[in-house]
Amino acid sequence: MVRFEIQRLPGAPKERGVITEGVRLVDWLNSQKLHNSVIVKLNGRDLPDDFDIDIPLRKGDMVCVFDQPEGGIGKLVTTILKPVSKILQGALKVFGLSAKTPGSVSVATGESPNNDLTGQTNRARLYKGKPNIYGQCRVFPDLIQEALFEFIDNNKYLTEWFEVGVGRYTISSVRYSESNLGSLAGASYQIFNPGVPIGDIEVGYQFDDVDNEGVPGLNESDDFPAQTATTTSPTSVSVVSNQVKATVPTDADNFAYFEALTLPHPVTFSINATWNQGGQSVTQDVIGSGNIVAVDNYIGDDTLSYTTFYIGDLSGEITGIPADAVINQTLFTINDQAALVIGPSISPVESDQVWVHVLVQLGPLAGTTKYRIKFWKLDEENNQVPGTQEQYDYFFDNNTKQTTKYFRNTYKYTPGGGFGRYAVTIERTDNANDQNVVTLMAIHAVNVRQGVVYPDDTIARVTIKGANDSNSNREQKYNMLAQRHTITYDRASGQVDYTLRPSRSFADAVLHEWVVIGKQEVSSLDVAALYAIADSITDPQLAYFDYTFSDEKLSLRERLATICDVARVDGNNIGDVLTFWRDEKVYYPDAVFSRSNMFWDDYKLNWSMSLPGGYDGVTLDYVDPSTNKKFYIYLQVDENGITEVLDATINALQITLDGCRNYVQALDRAYLEARKILYSRVTMTVKVLESTQVVRGSVVQCPDMYDNAQQTGYLKGRSGDVFLTSERIDFSAGEMWVVMTDSNGDYRGRWRALPVDGNAKAFSAAADTFDLNIYDRQSVQSPSRYFIATDSELNSTVWRVESARPNGDETQTLSLTEYSDAIYQ
Structure with missing residues (x-):
């Protein structure tokens, strides 16, 4: 089937449905009465203005339209997207959602090709943040300068320099595309970790107007009219x-x-x-x-x-x-009179050196060749600086006289005119013929950086043998497996261990990003809680974080949110300390509220008769470690429960799990989100009396204000296993259970509750001994509370706190979502 989504106005609900296979995209778009300005996506990719919208839609296609009313309704879409002959092939599905924003489209914050998994190549990302890689990723490092080549022993060698990333890495499996680098002729590489002396780096800038220029002989003047x-x-x-x-x-x-x-x-x-x-x-x-x-x-x-x-x-x-x-x-x-002279070609930048690359081809009977190279320094108006012209003559002889002979040379000049821009010419001083050819391959302006050291970055140098007779370098597709070295936490001493070691742990990534990259104090991070969560995750793969940050505009908190999200972890500020919690099963609530400390103000209970958001499944994408491409998990949620299917459902919850590069972690998250759709369908807003700040992520017990089967109140005393209550208790519903709070307001446990003969305001429970707060109107204002209901009713009163807003008067307004142990099975 072909599915579609249309958002008519920002924030409005999306129209969703199916399109008949084979219908032309342009015909369907024109039938929707769209505005003048629209964004159309086909399988997750924005369609450019010259995309051929005459194409028929195929099975599995997904069309998304964002209608933006900036003009009148009813104009043909062909005035916006013009049909042309070019057809976009093989578009990948890239819908997803960013961390903590369900339903949104995931936009790669990093222009780094490590995150852009289509058409990966090495490129210079000017004015962008350095790659900040965590975990283990196959990376396409950034070019830090233009490729520079030279002829050595009649062979062309290219040298390229790359920024792997900020920090220290273990580098392995260096490749060009899918081939091991060692399988390519003359290929070698070297990795320079932070602080390691590199020595000299030659930085070349190729002259733009030179590319394999044939140099005419004196006898060819008629072919070059002046x-x-x-x-x-x-x-x-x-x-x-x-x-x-x-x-x-x-x-x-x-x-x-x-x-x-x-x-x-x-x-x-x-x-x-x-x-x-x-x-x-x-x-x-x-x-x-x-x-x-x-x-x-x-x-x-x-x-x-x-x-x-x-x-x-x-x-x-x-x-x-x-x-x-x-x-x-x-x-x-x-x-x-310069028709027989190639140039002058002008340097694009000032430099210390000028490199001229020349190829000479002499056939068996071509004899000899001669040519002259001249250069001179230029002023700002491109005029010659007097006294700076230099010239050099060269002679070559095919003394074998049996086969064609090639002479490939790189002439490295350090001009006497000193640092500056130079003009270069080359001319032959003899005749030429078909077997006596001189070609000016290229010219480079070269500056030499001496004693180079990168104190904070890992740098890679790759040298490879190039095509001798061509200036067209192959597309850069160098890649390598990089594993980040981070600091960690010593559980025994309770101190940060600053020794850098390879790590894929999300907890190590959080600590390193906060302390080393963000330059924040360790004391402002709840390190013990962070690593307690990490240690509680039994499968190490569920705690991996493998990702590249490269957007310098991304705040520290946003980066931490991305790191934590992959492990189902989130954070809260408690005072000046950032602490953490994990979205997982809990065995007792953090707080218990009863109607005695709840208010009708702001109270609201919502129940979704259909699946929340109308979602009928989950589509989650992550990076497959073997192919380094996106991989998808499709789950369907229906009356039969949750099943894994081969394609996305019509209205699937779209999730992009940044930082995930393993199937175990991806499947765990997909099922978690699917079970939330199935088992978390009720939300509540309630105002409670509570002086201690309730934090997001906490699990609380809170009754339905309208449901009398959930009996709450406060304790007035205890004698052995008998507890006196502020309200009458009805045991007619069947087997009853009770939860209670102690003198600190903390949850103490759940016990079977039995009636007490002759006293309707009491119950019996075999609870352990703990201190109670008994309200006396003087020294005790907040009494211990109880909550009695059947087992199923009691379970339905457990909620996860989505937000807590202090009201400035010892009350807080809580936004709650239904909690169920079934979500975490």
Whole structure:
């Protein structure tokens, strides 16, 4: 079947139902009279604007619509989600609920790929929190810098640096995707724990405009036509101090091309000049060569834009004309002579070094090759800093003359110009052919970090052999099994043990997060109660917490809530101390209330005739440890009880159990939530007289104010096994049981209650000896209480406290949910 949910207004109940298989999504959406602005999810994934909503719905699909009324009703959904040919395949179901928020959608707070289980890869998560991993997780560590490669012994090696996470970890099972790293050619890795000296780290930044550029030979000039620009009416042309200064209208011909070049740039040019030769006036075009060394723009008096070119390093005919020659304002032509030169390519950042990677291919009869690499430092305007140009010539010879020979080299330059941005060119100084090829593979600006130590983080370095003739690095899918080292609690001494050890315990994660990460005082945490709960969990798997925090905006309390939730644990503040309780079976209530200390104010009792929330099952997802992907448990709740099924029910309670990576823990939680649906269907709100703060999670005994079968009151005295009461007791309902409180108001136990002959305000019970508070109007104002009913009635008066609000007058308003031992069977 195909299921759907529609929420018409925020907070409104969801419409739920089924759709006929095969119906096109667009047709169904248009039939729902939605507003202009909607969010549509298919199998838990938000549909982008270009998603093909022409697709037919298939068995098992789940469509969720969040209707947001920001426009008129009735517009076709195709104006919002346009049908296109692209179809989203294999969308995963990611509905769930975050800790303590039943029914909500789980949003991964961590942009870390450790939590995003679809398309996991390594990436640099800029401006995000460091991975804070607990327990044992297969992690895809964060890139901390761009991959840097170099050619060593004619082979390409890539080095990548990763942040595994904050803190110390035991690392094992290092892989690329599903393959062990050791199975890949030339692969190796090294782990650096916090505080371990790493040494030098070379940080590379690849030039954006270089990617396998073929370098042409001198004989290939016809294949690379130069740019040219000319005008017969230049604004002005002159020769001053061995430089040509020419001004032209900015929009004339192709001069804008030359204005945008990186300088200096080689050109040839033509101007027209007149001079006296042998007593006769000679006028002719003069050709010269040089470099454009500067370009200026200005606005003239006529408000038009003009560009002035300065050409220096002159050679050619221009150097042979007389000094008194007159430059005529009738011609200025400029030609780009850098067509055979690759570059200049500009560094994206300032650096100490420049690495140039070059591949030479020489066939059996290709002979030799020569090329020249130049670089120079740039100022802020990308102009050359004088005196910083360097050039290096290289020669290669295929002396075997039998097979094709490859020369792969990385040239590491430390420029004499010092730290800065550099421009780099490469050009051949000989001819080329099909078997005589020079390729500029890439250029890196490189800075070297020396004596690096990360005091708080675990860092990984991976080196792998790359494809020699390609700059396209494979997608990063490096992953490893990481187990966190945490502090713990020494039960014998009652002190925190700060020795770091591998741990998967939720209790250790809470303690470490509170003390080490959160920098909170140990005294503000009820450590003894936390570890008493941990020790009471008989199956260690139920106490595991395996998760990555990576959202720096997540508060400390929210992180602790996530850690505790996986073990069914919650916390309360008692004064300045955070203490803990577990959602589990209790053997006696923490407090007993009777009608004598209850008020009709705010009293309310709700009973759900159907299953609470309309839920007919539970769908819980967690991370499967073998596949590192989401795994689902489906439970159905109906008249036959709770059964495990193969697919989600129509209206299942959706739960995402963050931090769970084992089936035992996931199944335990799924059944707990299912039994709550089945056995916790009554809620009560009541105002009670109680000076001691009742805390959330406590289990209390509290009667139904309307139910006379639940007889309550206070004790007026005791003689042996006979207890005197403030109210008459009716034993006609059958076998009766009693619970009582002592002088401290604490629950003392449950006993069989028998009538006392001749005294309707008394009962007999074989209770142990304990002190009673007897109300005397003077020194004792709060008497010991009793609660008498049949066994089943008595059981129905036990509640779990969901919230307790002090009213400032010795009273508290409690919100209660029905407690049953059957929930924890």
